[in-house]
Amino acid sequence: MTSSFYIAWHYVIFNRVRSVTLVACITLIAFLPFALQLLLAESQQLLQSRATSTPLLLGARGSALDLVMNSLYFDDEVPERISMLAADEIADTGLGYAIPLYVRFLARNYPIVATSIDYFDFRGLAIADGRMFTLLGESVIGADVAEDYGLAPGDSIVSSPETLFDLAGIYPLKMTITGVLERSHTPDDRAVFVDLKTAWVIEGLGHGHEDLGKTNDSSVILKRTEDKVIANAKLLQYTQITTDNIDSFHFHGDASVYPVTAVLAVPHDAKSATLLRGRYLDNTQYHIVRPTEVIEGLLESIFRIKTVIDSVIAIVGLATVLAIILVFALSVRLRQRELSTIFKLGCSRMTAVKLIAAEIAFIVLASSVISTGLLAIIGANAETLVRMLIFR
Amino acid sequence: MIDIEALEFHYPQGEFSLSIPHMVVAQGEKVAVIGPSGSGKTTLLNLIAGISKPHQGKVAVADQTVSSLSDAKRRDFRITRIGFVFQDFELLDYLNVLDNILHPYRITHALNLNSEVPQRAIALADELGIGDKLKRFSAELSQGEKQRAAICRALLPQPQLILADEPTGNLDPRNKGRILDLLFENVASSNATLLAVTHDHELLPRFDRVIDFLDFRNEAVA
Structure with missing residues (x-):
């Protein structure tokens, strides 16, 4: 042979x-x-491990799959926005606590996940290097983001503009990286985490600019009254939040109606979960879904x-x-x-x-x-x- | 060495038939077979080698009736006792010259491919003037070199009988004499028998005997 x-x-x-x-x-x-x-x-x-660890998800009525994919896997299909009131409503029921999520913007092609500090405890995410964000304009990045771009605490990352030529659109914001998360082998490794307010600044709902009361450039001023100064587009807006200009950042309107894409609802127990789901059965504005059911369907x-x-x-x-x-x-x-x-x-x-x-x-x-x-x-x-x- | 009696052979299709009433070749004899093209010279070699089986009559080689052996025994007999130089060389294009020469050793257990065999093959190839071509594929050889490789393959197992179908047909005059000398030397040194089909009448004086196929025809008709 x-x-x-x-x-x-x-x-x-x-x-x-x-x-x-x-x-x-x-x-x-x-x-x-x-x-x-x-x-x-x-x-x-x-899909299943992530879905199983997420009890309930509240979002605008529409595609449950888009809601789950965006909130759990930071998919770029953004569901219809809901207001922060939805998170407050869940907290007010006393059946659990709410973690708002706003997943819409990108930084270097990675999703910017705007949320509260509770999210990190809920997902069991720990800081490997640096510290958690505490101030407006600060960010914490996932392990893959840090590795792919060689980023570390002290570096910065810039949000991507949504439309390059839309003057009224989203402007890039340079965010300081304060920490890198420990690798979790989940989509969190590939995300840039910021506070909700930072996301709202990216969206233009909050902004910082030079003090109109102190400016010497009269061409910036459109109109000046006793209690109000109106500036034109020439007014310098800050694209980075620093300790020098952070005090100039402010939000217009009522923050409770500012947008989020979803609210993670974490009920105290199974009974609370059932009650919570029952409350939104007939709600025309929101629906509450169990990610495991959506993923099983998928x-x-x-x-x-x-x-x-x-x-x-x-x-x-x-x-x-x-x-x-x-x-x-x-x-x-x-x-x-x-x-x-x-x-x-x-x-x-x-x-x-x-x-x-x-x-x-x-x-x-x-x-x-x-x-x-x-x-x-x-x-x-x-x-x-x-x-x-x-x-x- | 070869004893043929009342041999009858014909191919299933076609009108060709071969009839040899009697033919004997002695041990150590060098016999040339001549005759017109299509007279059955190659068929005769195939019958003696056991590649084809006669329909009637007896073909015996070294007192062994080849035609009555089973297929397996006939193969073993052919590969160990008979060296066949085919007219169209029958070299495999995907093997180099050395592997072609050693090929019979690799396709049967009747021959033992020990460490001495390749050494003998190289020495024999040197004698035949293709020592420097052993790593070449057959497509890279001239017709004459292919013929020498085919002769080398036939001689290597040191057979008792060598059947050669136009062994010098593709050689130039200078090489023709040299190769025939080598063939005769090998035959003489091992007291083997040589039966060679040839169209080259210049070579006939070098053989002990010449068999003309026309004689068989005449004998068969008579």
Whole structure:
């Protein structure tokens, strides 16, 4: 049998284009279903673990999936905004506590998650380096953000403008990084955390500018009365909050109606949870959802799709296997002269079968090694891949 | 060494038939077989080697009736006792020259590929003037070099009988004499028998005997 492998190896190497094509075909057929299975299992695990640890989520009536994906995985599909009043209402029920979330803006393509300090206790997030944000304009970043951009406490990160040419739109705000979170292997690793008020500054609901009472530039002033000074667009607005200008930052209007995208509702117990859900059953403005139910629905859809994909892969796989059998059958016909030679030299039919079997073994072995290697790479990086491909 | 009696052979399709009433070749004899194209010279070599089986009659080599052996025994007999130089060389394009020469050892257990065999193969290839071509593939060789590789493969197992189908057909005159000398030297040194099909009448005086296929035809008709 050793000689059969020796001869077969030379045949495989000599006909390398044919061999590589066959190896590629078999590798793909072997690799794709398993890779898909690995990624789906990983995404299922990621989705479920995050959803399971989040009891209830309140948001504007609409897509429950958008609400969950935005609030739990910081997906860039922003649900309709609700006001801070919603969080206060939950707190007022006495059935649990509320954690407001405002996930809308980006900084260097990472989501800016505006929330309260309670969020970090709720998720069990700890600071690995530096300290928690305490002042307006300060931020804490996830481990991946810090690693990807080499950021550390003391550095700064700038929010991305939503529309570059909209003068009335969102302006970039340079935020000081005060801390880096410990890696949690959750979407929190890939987020920039700020206080809600900082997000509202990014949105333009709060701002800081030079003191109009002290400015010497008369061209900035549109109108001056006894109790009010109205400035034009020439007025210098601060794009970074520092200890020198922080006092100039102020908000207009009632902060209780400022926007958030969702409220994490953390009931005291199961009974409180049921009561809390009951309160919002008929609410026309808000709905309260259990993320696990939403994610289970999503997973059911994914697995229905997977069943279809599996069937397609099975059909394609069968077609490929048949094509490979045809290739080998045709190659045996094409090799009639060579087979005739080895028979003339004294080779038995069994030895000829062994030679062809050894060739097939090399092709299958090479495919198996490559498939296994690729699957090992996919397995080792499944979480990263799922985050890249699914939770972008 | 070769004893043929009342041999009858024909291919399933076609009108060709071969009929040899009697033919004997003695041990150590060097015999040339001549005859017009299509007269059955190559078929005769195939029948003696056991590659084809006669429909009637007996083909015996070294007192062994080849035609009555089972397929497996006939293969083993051929590979151990007979060296065959094929007219179209029958070299495998995916093996280099050395591997082609050693190929019979790798496809059967009847020959033992020990460490001494490759050394002998290299020495023999040197003698045949292809020592520097051993790592080349057959597609990279000239016709003459291919022929020498085929002769080397046939001689390596030191067979008792060498069947050669146009062994010098693709060689230039200078190499023709040299290769035939080597072939005869090998045959003489091992007291082997040589049966060579040839169209080259200049070579005939070098053989002990010449068999003309036209004689068989005439004998069969008579």
